[in-house]
Every structure is written in C-alpha cells, then in structure tokens.
Amino acid sequence: MLEIKNLQASHEGRALLTGLDLVVRPGEVHAIMGPNGAGKSTLSKVLSGSEDYDVTGGTVTWNGKDLLAMPTEERAGEGVFLGFQYPVEIPGVTNDYFLRTAINAQRKRRGEPEISPGEFLKLLNAKMAFLEMDASFKRRFVNVGFSGGEKKRNEILQLLVLDPKLIILDEIDSGLDIDALHVVAKGVNSLRDSGHAFVLVTHYQRLLDYIVPDFVHVLVGGKIVRSGDRSLALDLEAHGYAADRVGA
Amino acid sequence: MSDTALEAHLNKSYEHGWVTDIESDTLPPGLNEGTVRAISARKQEPEWLLDWRLKAFRHWQTMTEPAWQKPQHEAIDYQAISYWSSPKKPTDGPKSLDEVDPKLLETYEKLGIPLAERAALAGIAVDAVFDSVSVATTFKKTLSEAGVIFSSFSEAVREHPDLIRKYLGSVVPIYDNYYAALNCAVFSDGSFVYVPKGVRCPMELSTYFRINAINTGQFERTLIVVEDGAYVSYLEGCTAPQRDKHQLHAAVVELVAEGNGQIKYSTVQNWYPGDENGRGGIYNFVTKRGICKGNGSKISWTQVETGSAITWKYPSVILKGDDTVGEFYSVAVTNNAQQADTGTKMIHLGRNTRSTIVSKGISAGRADQTYRGLVKINKKADNARNFTQCDSLLIGDKCGAHTFPYIEVKSPTATIEHEATTSKVSDEQVFYLRQRGLSTEDAVNLVVNGFCKSVFQQLPMEFAVEAQKLLAVSLEGSVG
Numbered sequence: 211m212l213e214i215k216n217l218q219a220s221h222e223g224r225a226l227l228t229g230l231d232l233v234v235r236p237g238e239v240h241a242i243m244g245p246n247g248a249g250k251s252t253l254s255k256v257l258s259g260s261e262d263y264d265v266t267g268g269t270v271t272w273n274g275k276d277l278l279a280m281p282t283e284e285r286a287g288e289g290v291f292l293g294f295q296y297p298v299e300i301p302g303v304t305n306d307y308f309l310r311t312a313i314n315a316q317r318k319r320r321g322e323p324e325i326s327p328g329e330f331l332k333l334l335n336a337k338m339a340f341l342e343m344d345a346s347f348k349r350r351f352v353n354v355g356f357s358g359g360e361k362k363r364n365e366i367l368q369l370l371v372l373d374p375k376l377i378i379l380d381e382i383d384s385g386l387d388i389d390a391l392h393v394v395a396k397g398v399n400s401l402r403d404s405g406h407a408f409v410l411v412t413h414y415q416r417l418l419d420y421i422v423p424d425f426v427h428v429l430v431g432g433k434i435v436r437s438g439d440r441s442l443a444l445d446l447e448a449h450g451y452a453a454d455r456v457g458a
Numbered sequence: 459m460s461d462t463a464l465e466a467h468l469n470k471s472y473e474h475g476w477v478t479d480i481e482s483d484t485l486p487p488g489l490n491e492g493t494v495r496a497i498s499a500r501k502q503e504p505e506w507l508l509d510w511r512l513k514a515f516r517h518w519q520t521m522t523e524p525a526w527q528k529p530q531h532e533a534i535d536y537q538a539i540s541y542w543s544s545p546k547k548p549t550d551g552p553k554s555l556d557e558v559d560p561k562l563l564e565t566y567e568k569l570g571i572p573l574a575e576r577a578a579l580a581g582i583a584v585d586a587v588f589d590s591v592s593v594a595t596t597f598k599k600t601l602s603e604a605g606v607i608f609s610s611f612s613e614a615v616r617e618h619p620d621l622i623r624k625y626l627g628s629v630v631p632i633y634d635n636y637y638a639a640l641n642c643a644v645f646s647d648g649s650f651v652y653v654p655k656g657v658r659c660p661m662e663l664s665t666y667f668r669i670n671a672i673n674t675g676q677f678e679r680t681l682i683v684v685e686d687g688a689y690v691s692y693l694e695g696c697t698a699p700q701r702d703k704h705q706l707h708a709a710v711v712e713l714v715a716e717g718n719g720q721i722k723y724s725t726v727q728n729w730y731p732g733d734e735n736g737r738g739g740i741y742n743f744v745t746k747r748g749i750c751k752g753n754g755s756k757i758s759w760t761q762v763e764t765g766s767a768i769t770w771k772y773p774s775v776i777l778k779g780d781d782t783v784g785e786f787y788s789v790a791v792t793n794n795a796q797q798a799d800t801g802t803k804m805i806h807l808g809r810n811t812r813s814t815i816v817s818k819g820i821s822a823g824r825a826d827q828t829y830r831g832l833v834k835i836n837k838k839a840d841n842a843r844n845f846t847q848c849d850s851l852l853i854g855d856k857c858g859a860h861t862f863p864y865i866e867v868k869s870p871t872a873t874i875e876h877e878a879t880t881s882k883v884s885d886e887q888v889f890y891l892r893q894r895g896l897s898t899e900d901a902v903n904l905v906v907n908g909f910c911k912s913v914f915q916q917l918p919m920e921f922a923v924e925a926q927k928l929l930a931v932s933l934e935g936s937v938g
Contacts, residue, residue: 258893259892259893260889261885261889262885281892282889282892282893283892283893283895283896283897283898285893286892286893286894286895287895291893292893294890294893296886297890298884298886298887298889298890299887300887300890300891300904300905300908301908301909302907302908302909302910302911302912303904303905303907303908303911308894308904311896311900311904312891312894312895312896313895315894315895315896315897315900316894316895319895351908368894372894372895
C-alpha cells in the first residue's frame with residue numbers, strides 16, 4: 211500500500227507540491243489529472259526519487275517502508291516503476307542487454323539469483339509478442355531513433371518484463387496514436403490484479419477510456435482538490451479545471 | 459632456441475649467462491654519448507647498432523621538445539634520468555602477494571585478474587608464479603612450430619640481426635620526432651615479432667606472456683614484421699596499473715606489413731595516472747606507426763587508453779601499397795587531472811587505399827582531452843577513401859574535449875567523410891537507468907560502454923571484457 215501524507219516538494223525554491231495526500235491500495239488504479247503546472251509530473255518524479263526536487267515536508271510510505279529515505283535504485287528494487295513521459299536514449303546499449311541488466315540489478319537488490327539468459331529470452335520474447343513488437347527491437351539501442359509511440363511501447367515492455375508492484379505512469383498517452391494507445395492499455399491492463407497498484411498521471415480523459423480507473427483525483431496548485439470515480443474525469447472533460455482552479 | 463623474456467627469468471643459467479656482468483649496475487643519472495655507448499656495451503650490441511644509436515643521439519641533441527600539443531607539462535630534466543638499470547633479479551621483487559601494495563591488489567581484484575596473473579603483474583619473482591610456467595612453455599612450442607619469431611628485442615638483435623637491421627627505423631626514422639629520437643638512442647628493450655610468408659600466427663601474441671612489464675623500462679622498442687600473406691594479432695600491455703617510479707615513457711612501435719599481410723595491434727594502456735590532484739603519473743609519449751608496404755596489406759590499431767598523466771600518441775598507418783587498408787579504433791579516458799592528446803595519421807600513397815578512424819574520447823573530472831588526426835591523400839592515391847568518426851563524451855562540467863582533424867587531399871578522386879559529435883552523460887540518462895534498478899556507477903558505466911561499443915567490438919573478446927572493467931575502474935568516483 212502507498213500512503214502519501216501532506217507531501218510538499220519544491221524545485222529550485224519553487225513550491226510544486228503543497229500538501230498532497232493520497233492512499234493507493236494494491237489492485238487499485240488511481241488517475242491523477244490536472245492542468246499544466248499543477249504538479250503532476252513532480253509527483254511522479256518525487257515518488258520515483260528524482261534528485262531534481264527537494265522534499266520539504268510530509269511522508270511517503272510504501273508497504274510500511276519510508277520511500278523518501280531510499281535512493282531511486284533502491285525504490286526500483288522495492289518494486290517502484292516510473293513509466294517516463296520522455297523516455298531517454300542510451301546509444302550503443304541494446305534493448306535486450308539493458309533489460310537483462312535492469313532485471314538482474316533489481317534481483318540482486320532483493321537478494322534473488324540472476325535470471326538465466328535462456329529464461330530471460332523466453333520472458334522477453336513472450337512480452338514482446340504480447341505488445342506486438344518486432345523482434346528487431348531487441349537489438350536496437352535503447353530508444354535511439356524510436357518514434358514517440360515506439361518509445362512508449364518500449365516503456366510498457368520494460369514494465370511487463372520487470373513486473374514491478376507500484377506502477378507510476380507519467381503521461382504515458384502523450385504522443386500516442388490510437389493503435390499504440392490500444393497496445394499500451396493492453397499492457398497495463400494485463401497487470402491489473404491484487405498484486406499491482408497504479409498511479410496514472412494524465413492530461414487527457416481519453417486514456418481512461420482504455421484504462422478505466424478506480425479513482426480520479428484532480429491536482430491543482432500542488433495538492434489534490436477533488437477526488438471521485440470515473441465520472442469525475444468525464445465531468446472535467448466537459449467543464450475543464452476552471453472551477454477547481456478558483457477553488458485552489 | 460627462441461627464448462622469451464619469461465624464459466629468461468625462469469632459466470637461471472641463461473640469466474646469469476649474460477646478466478652477471480651488469481647485475482648490480484645502474485647507470486648514474488645523466489645523458490651523453492658515454493651513456494649511449496654504455497647502454498650498447500652492456501647489451502653487447504653489434505657496432506652498427508651502436509652507430510645507429512649515436513646518430514640518433516646526435517640528432518636528438520639538435521632537436522627541441524614539441525610544443526604544439528595541448529597538454530603542457532613541467533620541463534623534463536633529461537639529465538636527471540637514469541637510462542639503464544640492470545634487470546631485476548627474482549630476489550629484488552616482492553616475495554609474495556603479502557608484500558604487494560594492497561591498493562594495487564584491490565585494483566586487480568576489481569579487474570577480475572586471476573590470482574596467478576596478479577602475482578606476475580605485481581612484479582613478483584616469476585619463479586614464484588607456478589601457473590605461468592606451463593602456459594609459457596605451451597605457448598613457445600606452438601609458435602616455433604609455426605615458424606613465428608616472438609622474442610625480446612635484445613635477443614632478436616643477437617639471433618636475427620639481418621631482420622633487425624633491415625627493418626629497424628624503416629617506419630619511424632631516427633629523425634622523426636624528439637621522443638622517438640631519444641628512444642632510438644637509449645632504448646632498453648622491447649619486443650620483436652616476425653611472421654613468415656603465408657603464416658597465420660596460431661595465437662594472439664600478448665606482451666603479458668613475456669612479463670616484460672617487470673623490466674622493460676621507460677624506452678621500449680617494438681618491431682613487428684609480417685611477410686606476404688601472413689597475419690598476426692598482437693596485444694600490448696596489461697590491464698593493471700604499473701606504478702613506475704619514472705615519469706617519462708617514450709616508446710617506439712614499428713609495424714611492417716608486406717603484400718596481403720595483416721597486423722592487428724591492440725593496446726590496453728593503464729599506466730599510473732597520478733593522483734586526483736595531478737601529482738605523479740606517467741608521461742606516455744609514444745610513437746607508433748605502421749606501413750602497409752605491399753599491395754593488399756592491412757594494419758589495424760585498436761587502443762584503449764585509460765592511464766598516464768599525459769598521453770601523447772598518434773598510431774598511424776602509411777598506406778603505401780595499392781589496395782591497402784588502415785584502421786584506427788580508439789577509446790581514450792581521462793579522469794581527474796589527466797590529459798590526453800591522441801589520434802592518428804592515415805597517409806594514403808597507393809591507389810584504392812582505404813582508411814577508417816573511429817575515436818571515442820571520454821573526459822571526466824577536470825581532465826582535458828584532444829583528438830588530433832591527419833588524413834593525407836597524395837596525388838597518386840587514386841580512389842582513396844577515408845571515413846572518420848570522432849565522438850567525445852563528457853562526464854560532469856569541469857572537463858574538456860577538443861577535436862583537431864587535419865585533412866589534406868591532393869587527389870580529385872578521393873572520398874573523405876568526417877563525422878564528429880560531443881555529448882554528455884546526462885542526468886536524465888542516469889536517473890532513467892537508476893529508476894530501472896542500476897546504481898549510479900553502473901548507470902554511468904552502461905552509458906560509457908554503449909558509447910565505446912564500436913571500438914570494443916574490434917578488441918579480442920577477453921580484452922574487450924577487461925577493457926570494460928578497466929573503464930569502470932578508471933571512472934570510479936567521477937560521478938555522484
């Protein structure tokens with residue numbers, strides 16, 4: 211279970227999260243919506259441990275552990291995964307090598323044995339087939355020369371291969387055409403069970419047609435100002451964030 | 459009998475046979491004609507070689523140190539260097555690993571060098587390294603069956619004077635440059651390789667097997683000759699730091715490839731780089747050049763340079779024969795206060811000659827690095843082609859990278875391509891990789907290894923693995 215209490219964070223002295231509370235239980239999908247600059251990406255980055263932000267107050271616990279006390283890689287070992295809005299290119303490093311390095315790094319953190327090359331290949335092939343990815347993606351350098359949609363698909367591939375427990379997806383739908391959106395949603399939905407918790411950061415309601423959330427939260431001015439179910443997202447689409455902005 | 463230097467150390471009677479009279483002697487610091495004569499005499503060299511040394515010395519005296527390179531260093535007092543010290547006897551070195559600097563052992567550990575090898579690299583008396591004995595013996599037998607000569611330079615002067623006389627100085631003439639001329643005058647020892655016509659050398663030749671690290675000294679000399687259709691792959695250096703008390707290393711390497719002959723020369727250099735503040739460390743001022751003499755021959759340099767306080771070297775190829783190929787693949791890493799000015803020269807003389815240059819420079823800390831290269835296409839080099847790719851990677855914001863590509867084309871039929879990039883190991887890359895579970899250091903190493911991939915692919919397999927580890931060790935502490 212993820213418990214965020216009164217979380218405050220800033221970047222270069224500017225307060226971006228101003229007292230955010232959120233509880234995400236295993237099996238739940240929470241969508242975080244809000245206007246530009248509301249702090250959506252900040253929340254994703256702070257939860258995953260980016261050093262670009264200073265946490266100035268509040269607590270975050272994940273399965274009882276103090277998440278804020280852990281460096282990024284340790285959080286990854288604890289099953290925290292961030293699907294990036296802008297996945298980064300790593301020239302000269304092939305996708306399969308990168309994924310195997312990552313999976314073994316996480317296993318090592320958990321005191322588990324390394325995955326055998328054969329076992330890994332089987333896993334990778336299965337996930338790639340599921341996401342309708344061409345085999346050539348294995349030997350391509352990480353995100354180098356990938357289209358926007360391919361990069362996002364590659365994030366979902368990493369998600370499925372690494373099988374984390376707390377999944378934060380930062381605008382995973384941005385820059386996706388409808389086919390890619392289908393595939394991304396298929397990947398995410400395949401993990402929806404009592405073992406996985408999701409925080410979905412998105413700008414647009416459209417994503418939620420494909421990944422139907424249990425809860426929708428409106429983030430404005432660095433805190434959650436309204437929470438509801440799926441219908442809240444539709445309401446926002448119809449009326450915008452204006453009312454909430456006034457409220458904030 | 460074609461002894462290796464290793465054998466020389468193992469074979470007591472041989473050692474005493476020629477070491478006795480020089481056993482306890484080290485020349486006092488200083489350099490004059492007398493020094494050159496003394497070195498030659500102690501090595502019992504023939505008259506012609508002494509004359510050659512003297513000619514080089516006299517010329518050297520008229521020269522001045524080059525000043526065009528970017529790295530600058532304190533003046534070297536050539537009179538303060540001792541130019542000869544007798545080979546270390548087994549009793550001189552540490553007796554066991556217990557007596558070796560623990561920091562050095564820690565590095566070996568990180569590099570994954572097997573225990574027996576660690577002992578040899580640390581300069582422990584060879585007769586204490588039991589495993590090496592059988593390795594060296596098998597090795598020697600295989601080579602002699604193939605007719606390949608692989609010996610110390612001194613031994614080659616004695617055993618194969620005609621070959622040495624024919625090729626010595628034929629690629630790097632004694633007048634070539636300041637440090638090469640100095641090397642010609644006072645070189646101590648080195649390696650000689652000769653592969654006869656049509657022979658493909660059955661194994662990769664490595665200086666490691668000769669353990670000449672124990673005593674090659676500052677002025678090393680290497681000569682490799684492959685006859686028509688012959689092939690050799692030569693690995694220079696070992697991947698262990700060598701804490702030499704001397705500062706200046708001025709080596710010369712000459713390669714000669716006859717018709718359709720091929721030489722692949724790989725270097726992994728990890729001399730002592732000095733401390734974080736730039737105190738100490740090796741000045742690695744090396745002249746390396748090969749000539750593709752016969753038609754269809756090929757010379758390929760691959761270097762991974764991670765050590766030395768200053769590296770100044772430009773492994774080059776003279777493409778004399780028609781249809782010859784020259785290649786230069788380089789990874790150079792500078793961290794802390796290290797400086798490197800390195801690159802290559804491809805001199806196209808023959809028709810249909812081709813050259814490829816791939817240079818990857820990595821700078822971290824306050825280090826400064828320069829790629830300096832020359833591609834020269836002569837008038838008669840019809841249809842010459844060159845492809846150059848020069849990439850720099852910066853880690854942190856206090857280091858520097860510079861690129862000076864010189865291109866001289868005198869033939870209208872030439873095709874020249876040059877690509878250059880400068881990039882950084884970005885915070886975003888490191889965060890991305892850490893978010894997937896990698897430590898900061900592993901993240902940087904992954905990015906750096908990806909950057910170097912096209913060069914590492916050129917290295918023999920075991921070397922590539924060591925090179926990767928070496929890079930990781932060299933860049934330790936450069937982030938975070």
